[in-house]
Amino acid sequence: MQEIILIGAPVDSGKRRAGCLMGPDAYRTAGLGQALGDLGYRVRDWGNLTPAEHPVDDPEARLFRQHETIGWTNRLKRAGADAMAKGVPIFLGGDHALSLGSVAGVAAHAAEQGRPQFVLWLDAHTDYHTPETTDSGNLHGTPLGYVTGRGGFGGFPKLAKPIPQENICIIGLRSVDKPEREAMQDTEIMACDMRMIDEGGIATPLAGFLSKVKAANGALHVSLDVDFLDPTIAPAVGTTVPGGATMREGHLVMEMISDSGLLTSLDLVELNPFLDERGRTAQVMVDLAASAFGRRVFDRPTRAFS
Numbered sequence: 001m002q003e004i005i006l007i008g009a010p011v012d013s014g015k016r017r018a019g020c021l022m023g024p025d026a027y028r029t030a031g032l033g034q035a036l037g038d039l040g041y042r043v044r045d046w047g048n049l050t051p052a053e054h055p056v057d058d059p060e061a062r063l064f065r066q067h068e069t070i071g072w073t074n075r076l077k078r079a080g081a082d083a084m085a086k087g088v089p090i091f092l093g094g095d096h097a098l099s100l101g102s103v104a105g106v107a108a109h110a111a112e113q114g115r116p117q118f119v120l121w122l123d124a125h126t127d128y129h130t131p132e133t134t135d136s137g138n139l140h141g142t143p144l145g146y147v148t149g150r151g152g153f154g155g156f157p158k159l160a161k162p163i164p165q166e167n168i169c170i171i172g173l174r175s176v177d178k179p180e181r182e183a184m185q186d187t188e189i190m191a192c193d194m195r196m197i198d199e200g201g202i203a204t205p206l207a208g209f210l211s212k213v214k215a216a217n218g219a220l221h222v223s224l225d226v227d228f229l230d231p232t233i234a235p236a237v238g239t240t241v242p243g244g245a246t247m248r249e250g251h252l253v254m255e256m257i258s259d260s261g262l263l264t265s266l267d268l269v270e271l272n273p274f275l276d277e278r279g280r281t282a283q284v285m286v287d288l289a290a291s292a293f294g295r296r297v298f299d300r301p302t303r304a305f306s
């Protein structure tokens with residue numbers, strides 16, 4: 001039986017609006033552990049982590065709470081690599097800055113195993129900034145820049161091996177400014193915006209990406225940002241952008257991931273329970289996670305994802 005490891009990552013340093021530190025306990029309260037246990041997994045909860053020791057941040061600095069974010073990155077990188085040796089980690093965020101550490105950690109494990117690391121980024125934003133290109137100074141917009149090896153991340157832990165751009169797929173984009181769009185167009189990252197989903201459906205690009213992961217015998221990290229979803233079904237996020245994925249699109253993505261059998265690690269990020277309505281966003285995220293681990297409406301034979 002596969003073991004799932006819940007890693008509480010109450011990271012709140014990646015942006016200015018506070019509240020994501022309440023996320024891990026909201027997922028527990030919404031029954032994440034129970035839901036996964038009901039699916040037949042052994043579930044371990046490592047509790048909530050704290051950042052590694054770090055200097056105090058200057059509140060006037062251009063980059064918001066950079067030292068704290070570096071502390072988190074060090075801590076989560078180690079935890080991620082440790083957890084990969086034992087099971088499938090789910091990082092309970094916390095804002096998206098936690099993925100600087102979670103992805104670095106799981107990628108270090110993959111590099112050790114000689115397996116290519118792939119990342120599926122479900123998000124309204126590209127999160128491809130660097131500390132030098134971010135106008136807001138919010139580091140939750142930088143994890144894909146970091147894990148692909150862009151410059152400007154002095155002070156952050158060194159990556160075992162940067163993730164090749166072509167191993168990354170972003171789905172759900174709808175809030176991308178001009179410099180970001182231009183930076184994206186110069187990369188090999190597969191970027192799928194909401195218009196592509198409207199026109200051709202969400203299954204086609206995802207199936208293409210999953211086939212690629214499978215063909216390469218890759219490890220698959222999925223990073224699910226609450227803002228991937230439409231704010232009418234998932235309001236508890238600081239960066240609401242209208243026009244997001246529907247409930248069915250969200251579940252279809254997770255069910256295809258489950259059918260593929262490729263998932264090796266997962267982030268649930270940007271939930272801000274302070275902005276939630278009676279826990280409904282936390283519940284939606286728990287239900288999506290359960291779909292990624294095999295929950296379905298009927299026990300019917302499903303076709304392979306490809």
Ligand SMILES: [Mn+2]
Pocket residue numbers: 096123124125127140225270
């Ligand atoms: Mn994000």
